[in-house]
Amino acid sequence: MSDTSWTDRIVGERMTVDQEFASQIEGSQFSNQQWSLIMTATEFEIEHADNPEQAQIVANTDNLDGIIPELENVQTGMGAMAGGGAGGGSSSSSGGGIVDSIMGALGMGGSDGSSEKEQRxxxxxxxxEYATELQSHLESKGKWETVRRTAADG
Structure with a gap:
């Protein structure tokens, strides 16, 4: 179902979007290391590639379940460096990182299942959001139509 030929053609564009998207990662609950792990488990697809009006890049996150438990290990392994070096970290969480881990261990941060569900x-x-930004970037560079056609032909 996923076709990598179109993704191979936009590696440079993805690198640009990665840099532009960095501020959204900093404002999220995820460290850069966690985001890298999430992106490794995510495949991007073009839905309705054969229809120019409906075609859109979507994130296929079917493989996230395999890495969600590992996100905590990545965060724990980073220790204070991830929390302090991430530019403030979480805007949607009261503490983030170590505080959330302690609260979870004390049973005050919800069950592990809901935490993993929230992370997912x-x-x-x-x-x-990244997929939408990637498509917008391709459109602004005049490359979207070629990429869409390549996916439709694949």
């Missing part, structure tokens, strides 16, 4: 939902939202 946040990762899904952020990856779709």
């Amino acid at each position: 939902e946040a990762a899904e939202r952020l990856t779709q």
